[in-house]
Amino acid sequence: MKKVIDVAKYEYFKHVGKRRFWIALLGVPVGFLLIMALSILFSFLSFNQDPVGYVDQADLITQPQQIPEKTGFLKLFIPLTPYDDEASARADVENGSLQGYLVIPAGYQSTYQVTYYANSQPSSDVQNQINELLRDNLMLNQELPYLERIRAGSQISLESLDGSETSDGTGWHRIFVPILIGILYFILVMSGGGYLLQSLVEEKQNRTMEIMITSVSPNQLMGGKTIGNLGVGLTQILIWVLILALGGLIFRQRLTFLGDLNLSPGYLALGLTLLVLAFVAAAGLLAIIGATMSSMEEAQSVNALIILPAMLPFYFFQAFFTNPNGLIPRILSYFPLSAPLSLSLRMAFTQVATWEIVLVFVVLIASILLVFWLSGKAYRRGLLEYNKRLKLRDLFAKEVSHG
Amino acid sequence: MDTIVVSHIAKSFGETQAVKDVSFSVRPGEIFGLLGPNGSGKTTSLRVILDIYQPDKGSISILGGPMTAEKLNHIGYLPEERGLYQDVEVARNLTYLATLKNMSREQIDEKLPIWLERLDLTEHQKKKTKELSKGMQQKAQLIAALIHDPEIIIIDEPFAALDPVNTQLVKDLLIELRNQNRTIIMSTHQMNQVEQLCDRLVLIDHGTVLLEGALKEVQERFATNQVFIQTDSELPENLPGVQGIERDGLNYRLTPSDGLSPREVLQQLIDQRIGLNSFEIATPSLDEIFIKVVKEGRNNHEESN
Numbered sequence: 273m274k275k276v277i278d279v280a281k282y283e284y285f286k287h288v289g290k291r292r293f294w295i296a297l298l299g300v301p302v303g304f305l306l307i308m309a310l311s312i313l314f315s316f317l318s319f320n321q322d323p324v325g326y327v328d329q330a331d332l333i334t335q336p337q338q339i340p341e342k343t344g345f346l347k348l349f350i351p352l353t354p355y356d357d358e359a360s361a362r363a364d365v366e367n368g369s370l371q372g373y374l375v376i377p378a379g380y381q382s383t384y385q386v387t388y389y390a391n392s393q394p395s396s397d398v399q400n401q402i403n404e405l406l407r408d409n410l411m412l413n414q415e416l417p418y419l420e421r422i423r424a425g426s427q428i429s430l431e432s433l434d435g436s437e438t439s440d441g442t443g444w445h446r447i448f449v450p451i452l453i454g455i456l457y458f459i460l461v462m463s464g465g466g467y468l469l470q471s472l473v474e475e476k477q478n479r480t481m482e483i484m485i486t487s488v489s490p491n492q493l494m495g496g497k498t499i500g501n502l503g504v505g506l507t508q509i510l511i512w513v514l515i516l517a518l519g520g521l522i523f524r525q526r527l528t529f530l531g532d533l534n535l536s537p538g539y540l541a542l543g544l545t546l547l548v549l550a551f552v553a554a555a556g557l558l559a560i561i562g563a564t565m566s567s568m569e570e571a572q573s574v575n576a577l578i579i580l581p582a583m584l585p586f587y588f589f590q591a592f593f594t595n596p597n598g599l600i601p602r603i604l605s606y607f608p609l610s611a612p613l614s615l616s617l618r619m620a621f622t623q624v625a626t627w628e629i630v631l632v633f634v635v636l637i638a639s640i641l642l643v644f645w646l647s648g649k650a651y652r653r654g655l656l657e658y659n660k661r662l663k664l665r666d667l668f669a670k671e672v673s674h675g
Numbered sequence: 676m677d678t679i680v681v682s683h684i685a686k687s688f689g690e691t692q693a694v695k696d697v698s699f700s701v702r703p704g705e706i707f708g709l710l711g712p713n714g715s716g717k718t719t720s721l722r723v724i725l726d727i728y729q730p731d732k733g734s735i736s737i738l739g740g741p742m743t744a745e746k747l748n749h750i751g752y753l754p755e756e757r758g759l760y761q762d763v764e765v766a767r768n769l770t771y772l773a774t775l776k777n778m779s780r781e782q783i784d785e786k787l788p789i790w791l792e793r794l795d796l797t798e799h800q801k802k803k804t805k806e807l808s809k810g811m812q813q814k815a816q817l818i819a820a821l822i823h824d825p826e827i828i829i830i831d832e833p834f835a836a837l838d839p840v841n842t843q844l845v846k847d848l849l850i851e852l853r854n855q856n857r858t859i860i861m862s863t864h865q866m867n868q869v870e871q872l873c874d875r876l877v878l879i880d881h882g883t884v885l886l887e888g889a890l891k892e893v894q895e896r897f898a899t900n901q902v903f904i905q906t907d908s909e910l911p912e913n914l915p916g917v918q919g920i921e922r923d924g925l926n927y928r929l930t931p932s933d934g935l936s937p938r939e940v941l942q943q944l945i946d947q948r949i950g951l952n953s954f955e956i957a958t959p960s961l962d963e964i965f966i967k968v969v970k971e972g973r974n975n976h977e978e979s980n
Binding site: 274279478484489 | 725726728748754757758759760764772776777819826939
């Protein structure tokens, strides 16, 4: 076990200890923030805050525009100013003190038509503020109660006939865990798996392999490499989660919808355990690929094959949504690479029997043992064939020639 | 007790039989030469000894029994295909490889500077491996094979990339290790190094043993009884007890008559009052023996096929 830990530590710090790892790691959120900041700045600079005038020929507006106490970071306020006649409003548009003006004609309450005059298309904010002004005043005149309720819209609760499934109608949080698992798997395989593959091909190219297998067994080596590179992937995820959490803390008042996210710890733990096991299975497959390839370029082209099957449940989303216990969702649950996403998606939409969950774990663990056994063979066979590309069937054939 | 006993091992790869029947044993405190032409089965034999390959037939005994994970920690290996992490600093490379031989951090901190100093790599320890010359990389690799103070040292072509100064450095090191009772197997094509270093040797070709024994014994076995002399005097055309004389300036190669020993030839020269600058019993070089044995072996191999 000591050697497994030694290999894992080396693999982990080989990447995490390098400046370029941190540049790449922090580059993603920094780049993302930069793009966001630039787009906000661009929107802010192009946002027209000039007032909009309105001429109320229908005597509709008895309650003028409500001026908010504070407008917030990205919600800018556009004042709506009443005018007695069109001519003075038009004059102010022409001299640039108004961006446009609205005419509410005398027959408005029969036609509900208004006309907006301007030299440029009104922004959505202008349209929203005009709509709000008209709606509030229309409802006041009709003496409609529950103004706030109407502004907030309706909320429909859904329930299945047998009562086993309920939803508040929004439902977005139900697929939060599967989506999270899909994203995490992608990051883990792309970073941790990519590093693992790189390390294996490098050892083959550097001829380090022969030294390694006279010090550690192939399985110790694979175990250490998998743990180390899984750690690299998890570190990456942890740092990004911390940055997201920091962002969430700063903008917590705008993220109140996250309060709906009532995640079951058991469900989340099950999904994450499956995720780690699927990564281990993927690592074993990557080891076999690494052993059979003779250059990094070759290996990278095959790396995508590990990602694609894992994402299959997204392609068959409709099947999961309509019949989560159907044939396709079931098959994908038992396939090691797509198991985490498939099972968590099914569990999001239906009850999955305990025996089936146990079976998914059994199949996954058996697959890990199989790929690790095969990767051990691949080490002894493929990694000493320095300059050759090994075919997968060679792993099962008799050993190849050496001098 | 022999440290390594190789008994009738055979190893095939598909249709190719790399090793047919190889047996030899290696004792503590000796440098053992594993010789053979390219593709003779040397590397495969070494890999079988190191448990990289399982033999199809035969057995290997290391330190009194089969190979175990623990025993691997007592073996130092310098493979023919050198391998260190190219993008990693030399010291870090060596620290990692030493860790995998079960050395503690304290042991590494104590021994690594000594080894780096010994092999003139101290000032290069912070460089990436790829920044070193081939010879320096080889010396770094040698440290990886020796830092954990192994009982058994297996080195494949240890002088391949070294200049004469570093060759001498490594030779001195190997002699020192032999004097410390280490068991050393050296595989090389450089017969002059074998002559200078090896106590015993085995010569293999086509996966079978062609020759085995102590270096001196082998050389004596192939000795032709000829003598080399150097003299300022003119030699008579017919020298009693000598059936052939070949001249090269002041140097002569004398072939004694049948049944006469070099000692008796010397006596004849003294009796003839020939002043000698030097007198040397001609022993064949290992190069000559190598070529002769391999050629004979190949002829036999072709005849048997």
